[in-house]
Amino acid sequence: MARPIQDTPVLTGADARRFVELMNTPRPESEERKVQIKAAYETVMKMLARDRKK
Numbered sequence: 001m002a003r004p005i006q007d008t009p010v011l012t013g014a015d016a017r018r019f020v021e022l023m024n025t026p027r028p029e030s031e032e033r034k035v036q037i038k039a040a041y042e043t044v045m046k047m048l049a050r051d052r053k054k
């Protein structure tokens with residue numbers, strides 16, 4: 001039998017501030033990575049459009 005899933009701990013104090021700062025500061029992506037992300041997005045959108053036609 002599986003063990004129950006434990007509650008996610010709540011961040012407080014400096015940990016919470018650091019987490020919020022990381023979430024509000026996007027990390028820079030190289031142009032090469034942006035092209036890869038866009039190509040993957042377009043591939044998925046084409047797949048979804050093809051499935052809707054069926």
